[in-house]
Amino acid sequence: MRRTPARRPTMKDIALRAGVSESAVSFALNDRPGVSPVTRDRIRRVAEQLGWQPRAAARALSGEGSATVGLVLARPARTLGVESFFLQLVSGIQEELAERKLGLLFQVVEGLDAECATYRRWWAEHRVDGVLVVDPRQDDPRPDLLGGLGLPAVMIGAPAPEVAEGESPAISTLGADDAGIMAALVGHLHALGHRRITHIAGLPEFAHTQRRIASLRAEAARLGLTEAASVTTDYSDSEGAAATRRVLDRDRPPTALIYDNDVLAVAGLAVATERGIRVPDQLSLVAWDDSVLCRSVHPALTAPVRDTAAFGRHAAQALTALLDGAPAGHTQEPLPRIEPRGSTGPAPTGPQEGPSGPPKSS
Amino acid sequence: MRRTPARRPTMKDIALRAGVSESAVSFALNDRPGVSPVTRDRIRRVAEQLGWQPRAAARALSGEGSATVGLVLARPARTLGVESFFLQLVSGIQEELAERKLGLLFQVVEGLDAECATYRRWWAEHRVDGVLVVDPRQDDPRPDLLGGLGLPAVMIGAPAPEVAEGESPAISTLGADDAGIMAALVGHLHALGHRRITHIAGLPEFAHTQRRIASLRAEAARLGLTEAASVTTDYSDSEGAAATRRVLDRDRPPTALIYDNDVLAVAGLAVATERGIRVPDQLSLVAWDDSVLCRSVHPALTAPVRDTAAFGRHAAQALTALLDGAPAGHTQEPLPRIEPRGSTGPAPTGPQEGPSGPPKSS
DNA sequence: TTTCCGCACTCAAGCGCATTAGTAGGGCAG
DNA sequence: CTGCCCTACTAATGCGCTTGAGTGCGGAAA
Numbered sequence: 001m002r003r004t005p006a007r008r009p010t011m012k013d014i015a016l017r018a019g020v021s022e023s024a025v026s027f028a029l030n031d032r033p034g035v036s037p038v039t040r041d042r043i044r045r046v047a048e049q050l051g052w053q054p055r056a057a058a059r060a061l062s063g064e065g066s067a068t069v070g071l072v073l074a075r076p077a078r079t080l081g082v083e084s085f086f087l088q089l090v091s092g093i094q095e096e097l098a099e100r101k102l103g104l105l106f107q108v109v110e111g112l113d114a115e116c117a118t119y120r121r122w123w124a125e126h127r128v129d130g131v132l133v134v135d136p137r138q139d140d141p142r143p144d145l146l147g148g149l150g151l152p153a154v155m156i157g158a159p160a161p162e163v164a165e166g167e168s169p170a171i172s173t174l175g176a177d178d179a180g181i182m183a184a185l186v187g188h189l190h191a192l193g194h195r196r197i198t199h200i201a202g203l204p205e206f207a208h209t210q211r212r213i214a215s216l217r218a219e220a221a222r223l224g225l226t227e228a229a230s231v232t233t234d235y236s237d238s239e240g241a242a243a244t245r246r247v248l249d250r251d252r253p254p255t256a257l258i259y260d261n262d263v264l265a266v267a268g269l270a271v272a273t274e275r276g277i278r279v280p281d282q283l284s285l286v287a288w289d290d291s292v293l294c295r296s297v298h299p300a301l302t303a304p305v306r307d308t309a310a311f312g313r314h315a316a317q318a319l320t321a322l323l324d325g326a327p328a329g330h331t332q333e334p335l336p337r338i339e340p341r342g343s344t345g346p347a348p349t350g351p352q353e354g355p356s357g358p359p360k361s362s
Numbered sequence: 363m364r365r366t367p368a369r370r371p372t373m374k375d376i377a378l379r380a381g382v383s384e385s386a387v388s389f390a391l392n393d394r395p396g397v398s399p400v401t402r403d404r405i406r407r408v409a410e411q412l413g414w415q416p417r418a419a420a421r422a423l424s425g426e427g428s429a430t431v432g433l434v435l436a437r438p439a440r441t442l443g444v445e446s447f448f449l450q451l452v453s454g455i456q457e458e459l460a461e462r463k464l465g466l467l468f469q470v471v472e473g474l475d476a477e478c479a480t481y482r483r484w485w486a487e488h489r490v491d492g493v494l495v496v497d498p499r500q501d502d503p504r505p506d507l508l509g510g511l512g513l514p515a516v517m518i519g520a521p522a523p524e525v526a527e528g529e530s531p532a533i534s535t536l537g538a539d540d541a542g543i544m545a546a547l548v549g550h551l552h553a554l555g556h557r558r559i560t561h562i563a564g565l566p567e568f569a570h571t572q573r574r575i576a577s578l579r580a581e582a583a584r585l586g587l588t589e590a591a592s593v594t595t596d597y598s599d600s601e602g603a604a605a606t607r608r609v610l611d612r613d614r615p616p617t618a619l620i621y622d623n624d625v626l627a628v629a630g631l632a633v634a635t636e637r638g639i640r641v642p643d644q645l646s647l648v649a650w651d652d653s654v655l656c657r658s659v660h661p662a663l664t665a666p667v668r669d670t671a672a673f674g675r676h677a678a679q680a681l682t683a684l685l686d687g688a689p690a691g692h693t694q695e696p697l698p699r700i701e702p703r704g705s706t707g708p709a710p711t712g713p714q715e716g717p718s719g720p721p722k723s724s
Numbered sequence: 725t726t727t728c729c730g731c732a733c734t735c736a737a738g739c740g741c742a743t744t745a746g747t748a749g750g751g752c753a754g
Numbered sequence: 755c756t757g758c759c760c761t762a763c764t765a766a767t768g769c770g771c772t773t774g775a776g777t778g779c780g781g782a783a784a
Contacts (some may be wrong), residue, residue, distance in 0.1 A: 008486055010770055021734045026772060036732060053486035057422030058770035061739050066419065068467075086449065087470075094470045103489065105430075106468035108449075108456045124370055124415035127465065237658040263654060270660035273635075292625060296599040297659065298632035372740055383764045388742060398762060420740035423769050 009050040018046045029054075060126065068103040069319055070128040074115040074135070075108075084262070084291040085308060086134075089156075092312025093132065100320055102129075112137070116145055123149045130319050132156060133171075136207040143171050152322040156315045157208055160330035172318045172328040176311070178208045180335045181304050182215035182258075185286055188302070188338050189256045190223050193347035194284060198254040199230040200243045200264050212260065212288075227252065233264060240264035244271040248283075255347045256284040262291045265301050269343070280345030290339065299342025306336035371412040380408045391416075422488065430465040431681060432490035436477040436497070437470075437597075446624065446653040447670060448496075451518075454674025455494065462682055464491075474499070478507055485511045492681050494518060495533075498569040505533050514684040518677045519570055522692035534680045534690040538673070540570045542697045543666050544577035544620075547648055550664070550700050551618045552585050555709035556646060560616040561592035562605050562626050571622065574650075578620075589614065595626060602626030606633040610645075617709045618646040624653045627663050631705070642707030652701065661704025668698035 011029075015022045020039060027034040028043035035043070060066045071093070073086065090104070097104055105128055109115050119142070122128045130152035133142055143161070146153040147170025158173040182199075189197055199216050202209050213230040220228035231247065233239035240263060247254060248271070259265035265287030272279050279285055279299055287294050287301040289308075294301035311333060318331055373391075377384045382401060389396040390405035397405070422428045433455070435448065452466070459466055467490055471477050481504070484490045492514035495504055505523065508515040509532025520535040544561075551559055561578050564571050575592040582590035593609065595601035602625060609616060610633070621627035627649030634641050641647055641661055649656050649663040651670075656663035673695060680693055 008488070012770080022771080023735080023773080024733060027733085030772085032773095034732065039732080051486065053483060055423075055770055056487040056489045057419045057428065058739095059772085060419030061417075061423050061741090061770080062772045063739065064772075090468070091470045098469075098471075104468050106452070106466050107460075108453045109460075121415060124413065125418040126370070127418045237654045241658075263658065266655070267658040270658055270662075273660035292599045293628070293655065296603075296625065296629045296632055298635035300632075374740080384741080385743080385765080386763060389763090392742080394742095396762065401762080417740055420769095421742085423740080423771090424742045425769065426742075 008055070009052045010055070011052070013050060014043060014046050014052055017050070018043045065129040065323075066127055067101060068105050068128045069097065069316075069323075070105045070107065070119075070122050070131040071134070072107045072109060072115045072118050072131070074111055084293065085289050088291075088308035089134075089312040089315075092307075092309030092314075093316045094312075095309070096313045096316035096320065102320070112141070116141065119145060119149070119151065123151050130154075130323055132315055132319060137205050138207050138210060140207065143169075146171050152319065152328075154315050154318045154322065156311070159207075159211075160332075168327045168329070170328065172322055173330045174311075174315050174318055175330060175332040176208070176306075177333065177335050178211040179215035179218075181288070181338075182212050183219050184304065184335070184338050185258055185288075186216060186219040186223070186225075186228075188340065189258075189284060189286070189344065190225070192256075192284065192344060193349075194254075194256040195225055195347065196227040196252060196254040197225065197256045197258065198228070198247050199258045200240060200247070200260060200268065201230045201232045202235045202260040202264070204232040209260065216258075227254070233260075235261055235264065237263050237267040240267035241271050244268040248272075248275070248277070255282075256286070256344070258286045258288070260288045262287045262289050262293045262301070262303070265303075266293055266297055269297055269301065279343055282348050284344040284347070286344060294341070302341045302344040303339060304336040305339045306333070370417070371414045372417070373414070375412060376405060376408050376414055379412070380405045427491040427685070428489055429463060430467050430490050431459065431678075431685075432467045432469065432481075432484050432493040433496070434469045434471060434477045434480050434493070436472065436474055446655065447651050450653075450670035451496075451674040451677075454669075454671030454676075455678045456674075457671070458675045458678035458682065464682070474503070478503065481507060481511070481513065485513050492516075492685055494677055494681060499567050500569050500572060502569065505531075508533050514681065514690075516677050516680045516684065518673070521569075521573075522694075530689045530691070532690065534684055535692045536673075536677050536680055537692060537694040538570070538668075539695065539697050540573040541577035541580075543650070543700075544574050545581050546666065546697065546700050547620055548578060548581040548585070548587075548590075550702065551620075551646060551648070551706065552587070554618075554646065554706060555711075556616075556618040557587055557709065558589040558614060558616040559587065559618045559620065560590070560609050561620045562602060562609070562622060562630065563592045563594045564597045564622040564626070566594040574622065589616070595622075597623055597626065599625050599629040602629035603633050606630040610634075610637070610639070617644075618648070618706070620648045620650070622650045624649045624651050624655045624663070624665070627665075628655055628659055631659055631663070641705055644710050646706040646709070648706060656703070664703045664706040665701060666698040667701045668695070 011022050011025045015025045024035050025043055028040040029047060056067060094104060107118050109118060119131060133153055133155045136155050136158040153171040155171055155173045157176045159175050160173055161169045163169045186197060201213060209232065216228055216230055231243050233243050257268055259268055265285055269279060269285055272283055277283050285301060287303040290303040290305040294303045314331060322328060373384050373387045377387045386397050386401065387405050390402040391409060418429060456466060469480050471480060481493060495515055495517045498517050498520040505517065515533040517533055517535045519538045521537050522535055523531045525531045548559065563575060571594065578590055578592055593605050595605050619630055621630055627647055631641060631647055634645055639645050647663060649665040652665040652667040656665045676693060684690060
């Protein structure tokens, strides 16, 4: 015995009650000319009183767009839900979207193909007016796809694309200064005396992974570090731990490790703890993305602190600009500050000169 | 110079090309009687070839529902994005929704009022066909609200509601056996010899927090533990650390701590590490929700391992059943298995008998 | 006074789909 | 051959909103 829910009022109801035509109601409620201020007020009052809200489908059908933007997350389930980055980002995105009364259609898929298929379907069904794209890749097919579909999009964390003079790019981009952050991190460690630095990176197919790797190499060359290297992982804790073990087992193990996200870093810290390697006395650790996690563990992890929510907000702003008809363009996020915490300290010196630790519990 | 995007085909295009009326197309594509098998096939082929997809808004407008379900997350930004629980849950939800071609409209808001306002707006705008509700509360206003609106809903992690015989509840519920898990955790610790157990709980306004607290009390009474207690937090790492410090500073500190989520637990572990308290020799720790995090830290945290993605899938299934016209009902998740890891061990014995640790670094 | 214009508003069409009512044509019983 | 039903389809309507094309009216210009 389910109560029949209250019927939702339509513009017709308002028109009837206000004694005007539906068109007048439409004009009044959309701030269009064609109604006198008095009538407008009256209509507005009636609408308010009836609790009227425009029916999304009807709006969309008459060419107004769906008032929705999409976001697809394509990550294998294993590495999903471990980084605080995404929820923070989404939280920031929402702040901006809420102001514009835009909804966020969210989808989690397994891989890139499914992601592209989702974009196509959303486009074909007119479900979204635009999309936010994360995790830019090497030779990314998505800008072309979205550009071809004419679906407004913002690629988050991508450098400015190269386009011919006068041309405008297919989609907007919001850059995070990966190279700059890497340089700052290496600089921080170098200043502490570290000369052997290893970078435990994320998925090699992501463009930012490549940029970070390249930047490390460049910085190492600049500073004359001959023993700087990167190893890639899938962002999972298990690969983070495994990579850490492998790296520490080397003949001349690094004295400092840079991890591409917080999960990898925490896994690395656990390996150090397990081996009895003192952090930061024998080994310094840095996490790329700051998070509650980095501050929760002991010692707390040194990390670049950026305002991820603001990052999301800016991305959403770039998208709404696009929806308003602005041409696609590039925005650059400011360089975050490196916050030194307990996990980094002066490089070890003396005979041992490295994190070999007590007898390995191989 | 943006290319004009390809025009998306409509049923009219199909009708034209197949040489039939629009109605025939509609019948054919919706498996309705009224077209011969031959014509149906022809129409289907044309549709396929044109890459036709029904336009969501048009469908919705003609009474088919929006093919979208909603999910609102109402948590203060501070505690957002720290738990892997939600993304895992959403990931599971999506698996089920994808099969039914349902979209997920996602919203992050600051508080309960905003959450309710979101439901009202979605309902008024016909934006969603149903919603998934998380974080049930004491005296939760949402079931009544949603029931009154006639918006199908599944409350995740709620016990079966009390309804009069023959009546059906306003919304469906999907129960997680909080009491059972707590009993199992206490049983695990009790078997290890622990007699002084403290529960670092989450937000007191959540119903599951109260159930856990009540269950701890009941188990303690049953087992004759006089020194079991719960303290509540806001789920943040800082309160988790603070609560841990406070509890450990007591005259007779507990020998085991149960944390209501992984973030709290990791924060607690960091406090122990910082104070030089050996885990699990001097202090045992348990985290409520398993996650990569629990396995990443050292020692790894004992936790009940449940399949959170499956949980989400079941919730989505309950909702789709509702959308199919089934009456609201209750489903119960199975009791998860407790996985003992490095963070729990036998209760400390001897003169010291507790985790006072080395001189406190007050 | 007449003409014209602009304001305030109404009418009607249309967005893409579902659906109900209608219609042509063929098979079958009478 | 007529009347009837059934199948296979078409025509028309409506969902709620926007929008371009009217329409009636009062006031300013001539």
